[in-house]
Amino acid sequence: MVTINDVADAAGVAPSTVSYVLSGKRSISPRTRRVVETAIRKLGYHPHAGARALASNRTNVLALVVPLRADLNVSVVMEFVASAATAAREHDQDLLLVTKNEGPAALQRIASSAIADALMVMDVEVSDSRLPVLVALDRPTVLIGVPDYPAGLSCVDLDFTAAGAACVAHLGDLGHRRVALIGPTPAVYQRGTSYATRFLHGFAEEAKRREIHAITQECTGSYEASHTALDALFTRDPGITGLIVHNEAALPALLSGLRQRNLRVPEDISVVAVCPDSMAGQHATGLTTVAIPAEEIGAQAVEMTMRHLGGHTTPEIRLLSPRLTTRDSTAPPRPEPVS
Amino acid sequence: MVTINDVADAAGVAPSTVSYVLSGKRSISPRTRRVVETAIRKLGYHPHAGARALASNRTNVLALVVPLRADLNVSVVMEFVASAATAAREHDQDLLLVTKNEGPAALQRIASSAIADALMVMDVEVSDSRLPVLVALDRPTVLIGVPDYPAGLSCVDLDFTAAGAACVAHLGDLGHRRVALIGPTPAVYQRGTSYATRFLHGFAEEAKRREIHAITQECTGSYEASHTALDALFTRDPGITGLIVHNEAALPALLSGLRQRNLRVPEDISVVAVCPDSMAGQHATGLTTVAIPAEEIGAQAVEMTMRHLGGHTTPEIRLLSPRLTTRDSTAPPRPEPVS
DNA sequence: TTGAAAGCGATACCAC
DNA sequence: GTGGTATCGCTTTCAA
Numbered sequence: 001m002v003t004i005n006d007v008a009d010a011a012g013v014a015p016s017t018v019s020y021v022l023s024g025k026r027s028i029s030p031r032t033r034r035v036v037e038t039a040i041r042k043l044g045y046h047p048h049a050g051a052r053a054l055a056s057n058r059t060n061v062l063a064l065v066v067p068l069r070a071d072l073n074v075s076v077v078m079e080f081v082a083s084a085a086t087a088a089r090e091h092d093q094d095l096l097l098v099t100k101n102e103g104p105a106a107l108q109r110i111a112s113s114a115i116a117d118a119l120m121v122m123d124v125e126v127s128d129s130r131l132p133v134l135v136a137l138d139r140p141t142v143l144i145g146v147p148d149y150p151a152g153l154s155c156v157d158l159d160f161t162a163a164g165a166a167c168v169a170h171l172g173d174l175g176h177r178r179v180a181l182i183g184p185t186p187a188v189y190q191r192g193t194s195y196a197t198r199f200l201h202g203f204a205e206e207a208k209r210r211e212i213h214a215i216t217q218e219c220t221g222s223y224e225a226s227h228t229a230l231d232a233l234f235t236r237d238p239g240i241t242g243l244i245v246h247n248e249a250a251l252p253a254l255l256s257g258l259r260q261r262n263l264r265v266p267e268d269i270s271v272v273a274v275c276p277d278s279m280a281g282q283h284a285t286g287l288t289t290v291a292i293p294a295e296e297i298g299a300q301a302v303e304m305t306m307r308h309l310g311g312h313t314t315p316e317i318r319l320l321s322p323r324l325t326t327r328d329s330t331a332p333p334r335p336e337p338v339s
Numbered sequence: 340m341v342t343i344n345d346v347a348d349a350a351g352v353a354p355s356t357v358s359y360v361l362s363g364k365r366s367i368s369p370r371t372r373r374v375v376e377t378a379i380r381k382l383g384y385h386p387h388a389g390a391r392a393l394a395s396n397r398t399n400v401l402a403l404v405v406p407l408r409a410d411l412n413v414s415v416v417m418e419f420v421a422s423a424a425t426a427a428r429e430h431d432q433d434l435l436l437v438t439k440n441e442g443p444a445a446l447q448r449i450a451s452s453a454i455a456d457a458l459m460v461m462d463v464e465v466s467d468s469r470l471p472v473l474v475a476l477d478r479p480t481v482l483i484g485v486p487d488y489p490a491g492l493s494c495v496d497l498d499f500t501a502a503g504a505a506c507v508a509h510l511g512d513l514g515h516r517r518v519a520l521i522g523p524t525p526a527v528y529q530r531g532t533s534y535a536t537r538f539l540h541g542f543a544e545e546a547k548r549r550e551i552h553a554i555t556q557e558c559t560g561s562y563e564a565s566h567t568a569l570d571a572l573f574t575r576d577p578g579i580t581g582l583i584v585h586n587e588a589a590l591p592a593l594l595s596g597l598r599q600r601n602l603r604v605p606e607d608i609s610v611v612a613v614c615p616d617s618m619a620g621q622h623a624t625g626l627t628t629v630a631i632p633a634e635e636i637g638a639q640a641v642e643m644t645m646r647h648l649g650g651h652t653t654p655e656i657r658l659l660s661p662r663l664t665t666r667d668s669t670a671p672p673r674p675e676p677v678s
Numbered sequence: 679t680t681g682a683a684a685g686c687g688a689t690a691c692c693a694c
Numbered sequence: 695g696t697g698g699t700a701t702c703g704c705t706t707t708c709a710a
Binding site: 045048053068086089096221249 | 384385387388391392398408413435560591595622623
């Protein structure tokens with residue numbers, strides 16, 4: 001193994017000088033810098049992470065707590081992880097993956113063992129049992145999602161409340177008076193997952209404000225469930241002309257279900273989907289969507305984390321404004337047949 | 340921060356004793372053990388990962404190199420990462436996420452900085468440019484996928500060659516004589532991705548052996564592309580009765596495309612999908628599938644890695660046998676109309 | 679602008 | 695069965 005001493009010897013300087021060349025924490029004469037950098041390259045020196053962590057109290061590792069269920073909005077999670085990983089590297093950090101189901105104790109372990117410098121936590125629940133643990137930790141923490149009581153932790157997420165409202169507003173502006181929401185798997189609501197709850201809230205409030213008749217219909221991801229959901233929906237209210245789908249997995253089955261029921265999109269029914277932009281083009285009809293900016297959120301989460309590590313201590317809550325893109329799946333409702 | 344000395348003091352023993360209680364590397368009297376363990380719990384002691392790594396040359400971290408493109412078989416990647424993470428924890432290891440596009444230099448860095456003890460590499464290409472780097476590393480490496488020349492590295496994967504053959508064999512056994520393969524995005528082939536190439540090979544060989552007329556049709560993941568692909572396919576050979584789909588993303592669009600062309604599955608055309616078992620039920624017709632056992636592969640990859648870390652040095656190549664599950668999407672072809 | 683040396687918190691060897 | 699302590703490779707303070 002090549003150590004800092006090897007480099008120092010090769011360059012004819014002291015180890016501390018090598019360290020300073022690397023960290024830039026004090027000025028180095030151009031000549032010395034050149035010599036040292038040459039030695040580093042020649043020897044292929046990489047500082048030992050453990051030694052560095054021990055001496056500096058910094059690991060340059062960020063822990064990311066991810067929900068790795070197969071049922072969830074897989075591609076959103078992937079996009080998020082990808083962007084977090086990329087952003088982390090841009091800040092010279094590595095990413096440690098922690099699965100949500102390791103529970104709160106794992107977070108303690110990561111923090112206390114100084115495996116990572118900070119934590120980013122996905123899939124936050126409204127009243128998340130991990131919160132007390134995270135608060136007690138002496139490490140910066142950023143939540144992706146917003147619990148009811150953030151307790152001084154920083155949060156970042158799409159403004160799902162505004163997103164829910166935006167969907168209703170869009171349909172309302174087009175003239176729809178009876179709309180329905182098909183949200184995530186009931187399990188997601190039961191856990192009190194932050195984003196689902198907030199979206200639902202925004203949806204309901206905006207509908208009330210506009211006096212739009214709004215119902216919600218539960219649905220899991222399976223083909224069967226999607227069709228059952230549609231049946232239930234049109235039984236409960238045959239007059240629905242606008243459908244909001246906040247359920248990636250069910251989207252294909254729901255769309256083909258509509259087709260099978262001879263409901264054309266958007267002529268007979270308008271559809272707004274809440275999903276990553278990349279999915280908008282995956283279907284027969286270009287979908288009007290509220291984008292889930294997973295990439296942006298990931299980057300912001302890392303950026304906030306780095307700020308905290310840099311000494312910025314006041315917590316903040318960043319809610320990204322939703323962006324609704326009109327495509328081909330929404331249109332004004334057909335005029336009621338004159339009775 | 341609570342250190343091993345704090346624990347030692349609290350327990351009235353030497354730090355080394357605490358260390359040995361933790362590692363079990365020498366026998367400890369029951370009484371001492373009890374006292375020490377109590378102190379550990381009471382103080383909430385967690386050994387400092389950096390210090391441990393420095394002293395022991397072991398980080399207890401496994402690096403996982405993942406392709407984080409949105410285009411790829413997202414859910415397979417997710418399943419894999421999830422199972423690797425879980426398996427790693429069962430071996431008391433943490434998982435460091437490295438994105439493929441950080442390139443070979445990142446692998447050097449991880450290894451040389453002793454950030455991780457071993458590497459697991461996904462999305463291996465037939466002639467992967469990372470191979471030389473990996474071989475030169477002095478750290479255990481397990482490839483998920485099989486390059487043309489593994490160069491002494493251990494590999495684990497589904498036996499995609501056998502999988503390709505199994506699909507053809509299944510259709511052949513049912514009596515199909517003209518089949519087609521819709522594989523992954525062309526980009527995947529262009530990169531020479533190991534699994535795609537091997538599957539294609541197995542497909543072609545088995546078809547040749549059975550004298551089955553077999554064609555391949557390229558297709559990306561989009562809705563458009565899927566329909567174009569179907570058009571091209573039936574133009575090139577209207578007599579196709581069996582379709583093998585090795586492209587998760589395109590699957591929904593392809594199935595709805597068949598329906599739109601009034602081709603019933605399986606009466607008019609049989610479909611075999613290569614995908615995780617969990618996707619088999621996502622569609623109108625229960626799909627006959629060759630399962631991609633991402634979970635099993637992940638667990639095996641970790642297990643192999645741990646064996647290497649345990650001193651087992653001889654490389655091995657593990658190919659999991661494919662499992663084809665017959666569901667409702669395959670049936671014998673209709674008898675040719677008598678001409 | 680640079681060097682010397684004291685830690686950082688474990689592990690594991692050498693004693694007893 | 696237990697204790698003392700050198701050691702791992704780096705950072706950072708103190709001195710020059």
